[in-house]
Amino acid sequence: MLEQLATRVTTCIQCGRCTGSCPESGKTPFNVRMLVRKKQFRSVIDEAVPWYCTSCGACTIRCPRDVKPSEVIIELRSKMVEDGDIPVALQKALENTFVQKNPWGKSRNKRAAWMEKLDFEIPHVSETESKRLLFVCCIQAYDPRCMVIPANVAKILKAGGMEFGILGEEEACCGNEIRRIGESGLFEELQEENLAAFKEHGVKEIVTLSPHCMNVLKKEYGDTGIKISHYTEIVAEMIANGAITPRGSYGKKVIYHDPCFLGKQNGIFDEPRAILTSVKDLELLEFSRSREVSLCCEGGGGRMFFEVEATYQRNAEVRILDAAEKEAEVIATACPFCVMTLEDPATEKGLVVREISEILTEVL
Amino acid sequence: MKTGIFICHCGHNIKHTVDVKRLSEYFKKYPQVTVSEDYPFVCSEPGQDMISESIGKYGLDRVIIASCAPSLHGELFKDLLRKKDLNPFLLRRVSIREHCSWVGDDIEENTEKAKRLILSGLYGAAHYVPLEEKQVEVDKSALVVGGGVSGLSAALFLSKMGMQVYLVEKEAQLGGRVRELKSVWPTRMNGAKIIEEMENELKGRKNVEIFASTKITNFEGFFGNYQATLDTPEGERRITIGGAVVSIGFAPFDPVIKPELQYGKDPRVVTTIDLERAGDDLKLPDNPRIAILHCIGSRDEQIGKPYCSRICCINALRVGESIKEKYSDSYVESFYMDVRAHPRGGEEFFEDTQEKGVLFTRANIGEIIPTPSGLVLRGEDTLLGEAFEREFDMAVLSVGMSPPEDSKEMATLFKISLDKDKFFLEAHIKLRPFDTAVKGIFIAGSCSGPKDAEESINHGRAAALKLYGFLNLGYAFVDPFISFVDSKRCSGCRMCEQACVAKAIKYDEEKRVVHVEEAACMGCGLCNSTCPSSAISLRGYFDSIIDDEISALLEAI
Numbered sequence: 001m002l003e004q005l006a007t008r009v010t011t012c013i014q015c016g017r018c019t020g021s022c023p024e025s026g027k028t029p030f031n032v033r034m035l036v037r038k039k040q041f042r043s044v045i046d047e048a049v050p051w052y053c054t055s056c057g058a059c060t061i062r063c064p065r066d067v068k069p070s071e072v073i074i075e076l077r078s079k080m081v082e083d084g085d086i087p088v089a090l091q092k093a094l095e096n097t098f099v100q101k102n103p104w105g106k107s108r109n110k111r112a113a114w115m116e117k118l119d120f121e122i123p124h125v126s127e128t129e130s131k132r133l134l135f136v137c138c139i140q141a142y143d144p145r146c147m148v149i150p151a152n153v154a155k156i157l158k159a160g161g162m163e164f165g166i167l168g169e170e171e172a173c174c175g176n177e178i179r180r181i182g183e184s185g186l187f188e189e190l191q192e193e194n195l196a197a198f199k200e201h202g203v204k205e206i207v208t209l210s211p212h213c214m215n216v217l218k219k220e221y222g223d224t225g226i227k228i229s230h231y232t233e234i235v236a237e238m239i240a241n242g243a244i245t246p247r248g249s250y251g252k253k254v255i256y257h258d259p260c261f262l263g264k265q266n267g268i269f270d271e272p273r274a275i276l277t278s279v280k281d282l283e284l285l286e287f288s289r290s291r292e293v294s295l296c297c298e299g300g301g302g303r304m305f306f307e308v309e310a311t312y313q314r315n316a317e318v319r320i321l322d323a324a325e326k327e328a329e330v331i332a333t334a335c336p337f338c339v340m341t342l343e344d345p346a347t348e349k350g351l352v353v354r355e356i357s358e359i360l361t362e363v364l
Numbered sequence: 365m366k367t368g369i370f371i372c373h374c375g376h377n378i379k380h381t382v383d384v385k386r387l388s389e390y391f392k393k394y395p396q397v398t399v400s401e402d403y404p405f406v407c408s409e410p411g412q413d414m415i416s417e418s419i420g421k422y423g424l425d426r427v428i429i430a431s432c433a434p435s436l437h438g439e440l441f442k443d444l445l446r447k448k449d450l451n452p453f454l455l456r457r458v459s460i461r462e463h464c465s466w467v468g469d470d471i472e473e474n475t476e477k478a479k480r481l482i483l484s485g486l487y488g489a490a491h492y493v494p495l496e497e498k499q500v501e502v503d504k505s506a507l508v509v510g511g512g513v514s515g516l517s518a519a520l521f522l523s524k525m526g527m528q529v530y531l532v533e534k535e536a537q538l539g540g541r542v543r544e545l546k547s548v549w550p551t552r553m554n555g556a557k558i559i560e561e562m563e564n565e566l567k568g569r570k571n572v573e574i575f576a577s578t579k580i581t582n583f584e585g586f587f588g589n590y591q592a593t594l595d596t597p598e599g600e601r602r603i604t605i606g607g608a609v610v611s612i613g614f615a616p617f618d619p620v621i622k623p624e625l626q627y628g629k630d631p632r633v634v635t636t637i638d639l640e641r642a643g644d645d646l647k648l649p650d651n652p653r654i655a656i657l658h659c660i661g662s663r664d665e666q667i668g669k670p671y672c673s674r675i676c677c678i679n680a681l682r683v684g685e686s687i688k689e690k691y692s693d694s695y696v697e698s699f700y701m702d703v704r705a706h707p708r709g710g711e712e713f714f715e716d717t718q719e720k721g722v723l724f725t726r727a728n729i730g731e732i733i734p735t736p737s738g739l740v741l742r743g744e745d746t747l748l749g750e751a752f753e754r755e756f757d758m759a760v761l762s763v764g765m766s767p768p769e770d771s772k773e774m775a776t777l778f779k780i781s782l783d784k785d786k787f788f789l790e791a792h793i794k795l796r797p798f799d800t801a802v803k804g805i806f807i808a809g810s811c812s813g814p815k816d817a818e819e820s821i822n823h824g825r826a827a828a829l830k831l832y833g834f835l836n837l838g839y840a841f842v843d844p845f846i847s848f849v850d851s852k853r854c855s856g857c858r859m860c861e862q863a864c865v866a867k868a869i870k871y872d873e874e875k876r877v878v879h880v881e882e883a884a885c886m887g888c889g890l891c892n893s894t895c896p897s898s899a900i901s902l903r904g905y906f907d908s909i910i911d912d913e914i915s916a917l918l919e920a921i
Binding site: 013014015016017018019020021022025026031033034058061062063064065066288289291292293 | 623624626659663664665666701726727728729730731732733734735741742743744745746749750751752753
């Protein structure tokens with residue numbers, strides 16, 4: 001395990017800044033400060049509680065004693081994974097990832113199926129000159145809603161004159177969620193498999209679609225020497241230097257939702273906004289909770305793969321109500337998990353959710 | 365050669381784990397040892413007398429004192445030799461306490477180690493030569509850097525003691541941060557008024573020269589004779605001073621780097637300093653809801669400020685009290701981790717504030733969410749274990765102290781070390797709290813860590829007193845440990861020139877050799893160890909001395 005992820009449970013002063021930062025506080029039984037306290041004293045914890053954490057990272061970013069509460073949660077979960085005290089749906093996601101290298105258990109052979117709708121070919125990364133890899137990962141490879149993201153980003157990058165390739169079936173799940181569910185052994189296997197593929201094909205640069213993949217590749221794969229970016233960084237630069245110019249008009253009120261793994265955890269706030277503001281007639285709105293205090297959509301930390309026990313007003317719903325109050329028509333975001341969680345309540349309210357690449361492809 | 369060896373018992377400290385009798389007997393067999401004694405406390409008066417008498421009686425030309433670490437009682441034993449007309453650099457101190465008796469418990473092993481340590485001293489001292497000790501005159505004048513409360517009190521003290529004082533302030537006005545305070549706790553005096561009183565007293569004195577809007581561009585020299593170059597509005601000015609008190613204060617923490625607090629983005633989030641600067645009209649409703657946040661920019665490792673700033677709890681209490689006094693219908697809630705009302709009367713002040721109606725909630729606020737109707741604070745009442753979202757009209761951040769913006773620049777100029785938090789580092793936190801590693805340069809006030817106004821004033825006076833003590837002697841000894849070059853061996857490679865931190869080595873283009881400027885040499889020995897042809901030696905630390913000392917330590921191992 002990387003040194004910067006080591007927790008400091010004993011140094012916690014129980015100030016409660018973690019709970020005050022946590023998107024699950026108050027409305028669910030989850031109290032992160034209390035769990036750290038219980039870890040300090042090795043007290044018994046309610047088995048259902050640690051699974052509420054969405055691993056948004058706000059607690060770890062703000063903890064004044066650098067205890068890393070979100071990592072403490074992962075430690076608690078690891079113990080539960082070892083003991084088999086884990087929700088059935090998560091158990092299934094882990095098994096699927098072990099067998100098919102994706103949490104949904106879809107066939108590994110179909111990992112490049114999203115390319116079928118493209119009218120051009122994308123080479124294998126080993127055949128490219130730049131050795132630049134478009135890292136697709138599971139949700140964009142298999143989920144019918146999210147399969148458009150890699151296709152759109154591929155079109156945009158091509159329009160911007162950038163050469164890139166893919167790994168196809170050789171790519172395995174990045175493991176960001178797997179590590180956060182607490183299965184560090186499986187995470188290490190995935191990491192080794194991907195690193196071996198990167199090495200074999202001489203990968204020099206990786207463009208990720210999901211902020212979750214970017215986070216783990218950048219921060220938890222160790223010193224790979226590979227330049228890792230999120231596609232919004234690349235595209236914002238292309239727009240800035242004139243490599244691509246959105247020509248069409250998009251006369252709608254768009255509100256941008258900062259994904260935790262892109263914003264809070266990796267400081268990428270301005271690039272997605274720069275892409276949106278470059279679009280003609282697009283009116284960009286802001287949530288009250290934006291940028292560093294963006295409200296988590298609750299899609300991370302394994303929450304994508306199972307439902308928690310408690311019934312409460314989901315953050316995605318709160319988010320959509322906020323968006324409606326601001327009179328937004330479209331909620332834009334830059335993360336597949338956010339798209340998935342926000343879409344249901346949005347449809348109910350008559351709003352639409354768009355991944356930034358979808359908007360940009362429309363006006364290119 | 366007539367060497368005297370004096371072995372100290374240091375009460376039980378050394379005697380307990382070192383066989384001192386056996387040692388003093390052992391060294392009697394060496395032909396160059398004229399006298400070898402052990403004594404309970406050689407630093408005591410009878411102990412000193414014994415050494416003095418032996419010097420006279422046997423005509424000793426080397427004195428070895430095996431006792432505590434050389435840094436302790438250094439000048440005391442040197443003076444002993446001086447009084448007996450023996451050159452003080454013929455004294456060799458051997459540490460058999462810190463380096464030996466305090467380290468191990470085995471009396472046999474300790475005695476053996478002490479024997480080798482003393483032997484090494486004996487071998488080394490054989491090479492000693494008398495060194496000329498320069499006595500220099502000391503300029504009875506002082507530079508005070510920074511015109512805040514600590515600098516002002518230092519300047520006042522030095523001036524009253526008859527020293528010529530030059531007070532340099534980079535801003536146009538004297539008074540630093542205290543000038544901005546409306547009421548300085550606990551006296552409730554107006555800050556500007558306190559400053560004016562000190563300033564007027566200072567301005568009326570003939571031996572004080574004040575330079576406002578002035579920067580120090582250069583500082584060089586040595587104790588008793590430093591030169592400073594000042595960039596004043598009237599042009600450049602050079603002054604000579606005996607020493608300096610550096611009191612450049614602090615910078616208030618800027619909460620912009622904590623984006624979740626919305627400071628700088630939402631005008632309803634203010635700092636305690638903004639509140640001091642604001643006029644009477646805070647544009648608040650008659651029954652305002654005010655949140656006060658403790659520990660902003662303190663006790664926070666995420667922003668590299670793990671320390672407690674010590675002043676902000678009292679500031680937070682002052683804010684709570686003043687709002688309650690001004691708006692009787694207000695709702696004031698103070699969010700704290702711990703209330704550290706440590707100064708005298710602080711705890712009572714805390715209680716008063718509670719009685720006046722300020723509520724205290726043990727919570728470190730996670731984030732502030734701006735909404736049109738108010739600021740929503742998210743936190744957890746850690747005593748109840750309940751998360752909350754509460755709306756306020758204004759959030760006051762009680763900001764801590766950060767090192768001054770120019771601390772690095774000034775540290776380089778005055779050769780002051782910085783601690784891990786980038787405040788000035790004192791020579792010893794308890795024993796030499798105002799001193800720096802450079803003789804005659806003292807630090808005062810919050811530049812050496814957070815202090816309130818009262819502490820800063822006292823700190824300034826104390827630093828000034830220490831400087832006065834040094835300067836008032838009127839003279840100082842200059843250490844003779846300086847480098848010199850054997851020009852016959854020097855190949856002119858100039859590696860020493862690059863190694864020298866004091867810039868004391870100069871290259872002679874014509875002769876193609878280097879030489880040392882004695883006044884500038886600090887005696888650190890870097891050039892000595894860099895020279896590939898052993899052409900540079902450091903007086904008092906010749907290679908032959910060190911070689912022989914090492915061989916004594918390793919003998920028959």
